[in-house]
Amino acid sequence: MKVISLGGSLLFAENADFDVAYLKELGSILKKAHAKDGLAIVIGGGRTARKYVVAAREFGAGEFECDTLAIRVTRMNSRIVAQSLGDNAVYCQNLAEAETALKNGKIAVMGGLLEGITTDAVSMLLAEKIGASSVANLSNIDYLYSGDPKKDKTAKKYEKMNHQELTELAVDGDKRLARTNFPFDLVACRLAQRSNIELRFVDGKNLHEVENAINDKLFKGTLVKD
Numbered sequence: 001m002k003v004i005s006l007g008g009s010l011l012f013a014e015n016a017d018f019d020v021a022y023l024k025e026l027g028s029i030l031k032k033a034h035a036k037d038g039l040a041i042v043i044g045g046g047r048t049a050r051k052y053v054v055a056a057r058e059f060g061a062g063e064f065e066c067d068t069l070a071i072r073v074t075r076m077n078s079r080i081v082a083q084s085l086g087d088n089a090v091y092c093q094n095l096a097e098a099e100t101a102l103k104n105g106k107i108a109v110m111g112g113l114l115e116g117i118t119t120d121a122v123s124m125l126l127a128e129k130i131g132a133s134s135v136a137n138l139s140n141i142d143y144l145y146s147g148d149p150k151k152d153k154t155a156k157k158y159e160k161m162n163h164q165e166l167t168e169l170a171v172d173g174d175k176r177l178a179r180t181n182f183p184f185d186l187v188a189c190r191l192a193q194r195s196n197i198e199l200r201f202v203d204g205k206n207l208h209e210v211e212n213a214i215n216d217k218l219f220k221g222t223l224v225k226d
Helices: 020-037 046-058 063-084 095-103 119-130 163-173 186-195 207-214
Strands: 002-006 039-043 089-091 107-110 134-139 198-203 222-224
Touching: 002 020, 002 119, 020 039, 020 063, 020 107, 020 207, 039 063, 039 095, 039 119, 046 063, 063 089, 063 107, 089 095, 095 107, 095 119, 107 119, 119 134, 119 186, 134 207, 163 186, 163 222, 198 207
Parallel strands: 002 039, 002 134, 039 107, 089 107, 134 198
Antiparallel strands: 198 222
C-alpha cells in the first residue's frame, strides 16, 4: 500500500478553473499505481482554502473556524479527485472508511479530518493505519529547501535527508496556523519518524517524476528515509 498527499493547488489551472487535463493525466498514473500496489490519496485545500481563510480572518474568525473552513474545502477537492478516477475510487470521510475502500480494491480518497491537524498529518495517520510503505508528497515545489528559494538565494536544496532532519526543518516553519505554508507539518514529521515511513517530495506537475516517485524509481525530488 502507498499513500499520496496531493496539494490542493495542483488541481487548478492559472485561470483558477479546475485543471481537467492535469487531473486526467495524473489519474492515469494513479490508477496504474493502484493496480500494482494499492493506493490512498489525501487532498489538501490549496489556494481555494487560503482565500476562505483570508476572508474569514477579515471578519474576525478565530483559528478553529478557519481550520473548519479549510477542511471543508479539502473535502470538496477530494470529491472532485474521486470523481475524476471514476469507478476505481471512493470518497471517504474518515480513516475507517478509507481502510474499507482499500480492502474492497478501491482507491481511497479523502481530505482533512480535524481542526488543528493538516492533511499532511492525515496522510501519515492513514499510512500508519494501512501499513503503507511510503508517502509521496506532491506539491508545487521540486525539492525541500532550508528556506524559500524564491526569496532566499542561499537556501539549501535537499535531495536526501533523514526523518530527524526533516523534523528539525518543520520546527522552523510550522506555526500551527490555518493555511500556513511549510514543507511538511511537524505532527506529520513525528508520525513518519515514529513509524519509519519513507517520504518522497516531488513537483506534482512533473508527471514523469511523479510516476517515478510512486513506482519506487529514481526521481528528482527529496527522499526522506533513515
